[in-house]
Amino acid sequence: MWFWRSLLAGVLLAVCLVDIAAGAEIEISAPGQQAIPLALTRFLPQDGAAVPAVAEEMQEVLLADLDLAGLFRFVDPQAFLDDAGKIGLFSTQVDFGQWQLLGAEVLIKGIYNVQGEQLTVEARLFDVPNRRLLAGRRFVGRLQDVRRIAHAFADEILKTLTGEKGPFDARIAFISTRSGHKELWLMDVDGRNPLRLTDHRSIVLNPDFSPTGKELLFTSYRAGNPDLYRKEVFTGREVRLSSQAGLNIAGRYAPDGGSLALTLSRDGDPEIYQLAMTGAIRKRLTTSFGVDVDPSWSPDGRQLAFVSSRLGSPQIFILDVAGGTTRRLTANGKYDATPAWSPKGDRIVFARQEGNRFDLFSIRPDGSDERRLTFGPGSAEHPRWSPDGRFLVYSVEKGGKKALWMMRADGTGWRQVAAEGSHPAWSAVW
């Protein structure tokens, strides 16, 4: 009996000791501020004459990029004290007390210097509570590079505060009719500096950037048939990659850049094929009855999301490229189209027709957690991911006119980036 008593006493003692050791415990299950208070000061001229346009553009671009990022709550510039007007860029020169008083946690300060056509910008990101420098960059460029410099610094800020570089110093390819024909165009992420890339005077569709961002695939009716073309962005060189009879559409680079997937209708029924970068057919990937279009690679290149009408209405399916097995991903809509697999691999965004318009939805690759991202007005189509998987660019059709819009991957922060355009594709960081 003594054995049982001592065993019980021992267990009780252990329980008591564990409780005593734990001590007082506080569980904080969410931050009190779910946005980082950021003070963005106006960039100041280092020496020589002030060029207000430089400071204004730096301010405008940084504000727009960082606002889209969603991380920050901006401290009202009206409340800034005299440190905002001081040039000091070393942490010993910054009056952190003032910024602390304003509740700022991070601070952006910078200076610029214009010598003829040359522009030098020094930008700094400070941690206010710890009174230390988080990131500093010196950019040298031409006067017209000021927006690009601001985008590049916004990317660095995101890298410092999230561990992953932002996608703002990149380009967006899109289709526009502003020249009178549907041509391929290129613009900055904020819609500035549009540049026409093709002069086919026909119909150009569906661009896709190579993983390096230096090449583009697109379909053009230049030769009368929807053929697939490949274009080098910097040299402008262009080759017709696939000109099989029938459709040669929706070409998508594999993540390793060594092959591509596209839809061919050479046998009558549109099916998905894998092509080498020479244009030679490597493998037929689908063989079902019904239309198979719009392939989108998983980041590891092992699977493809695509649209198929094999079961009646168009739905999203997932294909295992090596095994050839297919499974249905979406089942809730009557017409699902244009899937795009996130570069992180965790979600697939697609357009779904409801009534007489499309809206964007996202879903996990296992078919769970379907979420609606857009709620009109207008028809939202052709979603594509930013290279970091944080944002989406897509087209919205309203009153017969298509514009380009952008938003965060969770459907927040939407904004128009170009008043005219469709079929966008976001490049890798430039």
Next chain:
Amino acid sequence: MTSARLLRPASEVRPGPLAGRLLGPYLVSLLLHALLLIGFAGGWLGSSPRSDSLPVYTVDLVHKPVLNPQAGRPEPRTASPAAGAAPNAAKLNLPDKHLPAEKPSARAADSHVNEALQKLREEQALQQKFAALRQGQTVPAEIRVGMPNAKGTEEGVDASAYIHSVLQSNWALSSYQLIDSIKAAKIEAWVVLTYSKSGRLEGFRFDKESGDIQFDESIKRALVKSQQLPQPLPARMENIRAIFNLKEMKASMGAR
């Protein structure tokens, strides 16, 4: 074993000598298994005993915890010479029969001087604050404490709830900072803190880091901002374990 033996009533079945010897160990094993089960259920054996289901949290939209609400709603702290202009001015405005009535122009001049003095005092107070902040000190809050309509007899809230409130309000983290949303939903860091009676953070150490540098950095910033509590504590608080996680942000992070 025959079917006749199986059909015998239980009362007639006697344990053999071998079964008798095994009964003790069986009971010990049963008891140990039961204790193990209780231990896991009670959460003191497992390393991560918290369940994954969304817990229910109390959200106080009206009252932030106040350390000493028994103070009721006192007047602001005793006016310092710098801020004591109002009572003096009130005293000066009392009617005095022995003094001749002031001319309007003199009054106007006085009011200008008072305004200028007031402005100067405010500026000085601001400079003092800046100086304190430059030296890394936290400026104590000069706000009223307590609850509206309090009688002064209410019990104070728990000091750890007060620390919880201060730490939480100073903790700034955006869900967009955490790249891996699946990992972020389970992220957790444990910090052990010691606060002096005066409300000064004497030290902290990470018992368990989260593995996410942004998450840990945000906690460090919150601790630096909380190095001086706005009010003193009833006693020194030693080895408070603060567990930082994002249980209440799970839903908003799922879509990314």
